[in-house]
Amino acid sequence: MTEVVIELSDVVHDYGSGKPALDGVSLSVHRGEFVAVIGKNGSGKTTLAKHFNGLLRPTNPAGRVRVRTANGLADPRRFKLHQLVPSVGYVFQNPDRQIFHDTCREELEFGPANLGVDPATTARRVSETLALVGLAGREEDNPVQLSRGERQRLAIASVLVMESDAVVIDEPTTGQDPDEARLILECLARYRSAGHTVVIISHDMALVAEYATRVIAMRQGRVLADGTPREVFAQQEVLRGTNIRPPQAAVLTAALGLPGAITVDDAVRELRAAV
Ligand SMILES: Nc1ncnc2c1ncn2[C@@H]1O[C@H](COP(=O)(O)OP(=O)(O)OP(=O)(O)O)[C@@H](O)[C@H]1O
Ligand SMILES: [Mg+2]
Structure with missing residues (x-):
């Protein structure tokens, strides 16, 4: 096993309804894994993923999260959100809301510039990342002119360009046609093969089976199954009772x-x- 990049221990998250959205989750994500979190609507996938970069914090005193930083594993509470970007990048479930510049170049420059990356390195990363997501040479295009799939890849690129150790992407393929969905996972697979860790949330089981190295199945805020796609999908009895x-x-x-x-x-x- 490679080193741990994200570690959760006994994490409970209660938004205040009395029924926790996460109900005691312990797991570790290792460097280089391609993890797919699956489970039906409301099972706690997004709530789980938001703990991976400190967007949400456990609401129970015993709950603990640690992410790998330059100084080893550390509690995200000790950092401001932007300080964790080198460790874990996050793409939201509705990424169109994440696009707000007039050109693809500006869209991609924004993150590295905020992190203080020098302009020459930023320019190199922008063109490399556009190429990685199949948008080579589209620097000056306006994002509103891109197709839906291209916009999704641009939104993903705007996080990949920050070269976080790990990226967490909430439903990268939802609403995309099958060719586009595959293209998106190909981009993520290329990012992973450059040494990064990828975590996605997905409802597309055929693509999960093909691309993920590990599947975490959620049900009612708990981990129902965790293993290779082969191991998890073989548990048809366990998966019964979910919509998986x-x-x-x-x-x-x-x-x-x-x-x-x-x-x-x-x-x-x-x-x-x-x-
Ligand atoms: N901001 C919030 N305030 C209150 N309750 C919330 C909030 N966000 C999520 N919940 C509740 O927490 C539970 C888990 O939601 P979550 O968004 O983590 O599920 P999900 O598995 O990502 O679902 P989906 O597949 O629909 O995206 C649900 O019951 C949801 O209604
Ligand atoms: Mg969700």
Whole structure:
């Protein structure tokens, strides 16, 4: 296992309704993981993710969060939010609200400039990050002219450009067509292969099966299952009672008594081997 970058211990978060949105969550995220948090609406995914960079804090005295900083693991309470950006970047569930400049270049320059990154380094990072998300050469375009998918990739780029150790992205593919959704996960996979940690929240089980190295399934503020996609999607009994449907490839091969396939490619291989 690589080193821990985010660690939660016994985290409860109660917004005040009396029924906690997070109900005692303990987990560690390790460097280089591609984590997908899944679960139905209201299960606590966003509340969980907002603890990863100190946007929210545990409401119970025993709850503890630590994130890796230049000086080792530390409680986010000790920092202002912007001081944690080198550790954990965050893309909100509705990223259109995150875009507010007239050109893609300005949109991407904003974060690094606030962090005090020098202009030459910022310019290099802006063009590299635009290329990473498939928007090479679009520096002077106005974000309002971009397609919905391109705007989503721009919003993601505006966080990736800060080169945080880890990025947390709340529903990067919701509302995108299948090709665009895949493109977005490809961008995140490229970011991860440059040595970063990626955490997404997603309802797209087929893409989760294909791209995530680890799946955390939430139910009513608790972690219901945590493991590789193969391990988690094999627990069909456990997942029953949530609205999580394992990828169709997994359902098909399990029904045929050939459990283990979670992607279509896997399923084709297993079925070919069986006939
Ligand atoms: N700011 C808030 N104030 C009060 N209650 C909240 C707040 N944010 C979330 N909740 C409640 O906390 C619970 C968990 O919400 P959360 O947004 O974490 O779920 P989620 O899994 O991200 O859902 P979705 O899939 O719809 O985004 C829900 O019952 C929700 O109504
Ligand atoms: Mg949410």
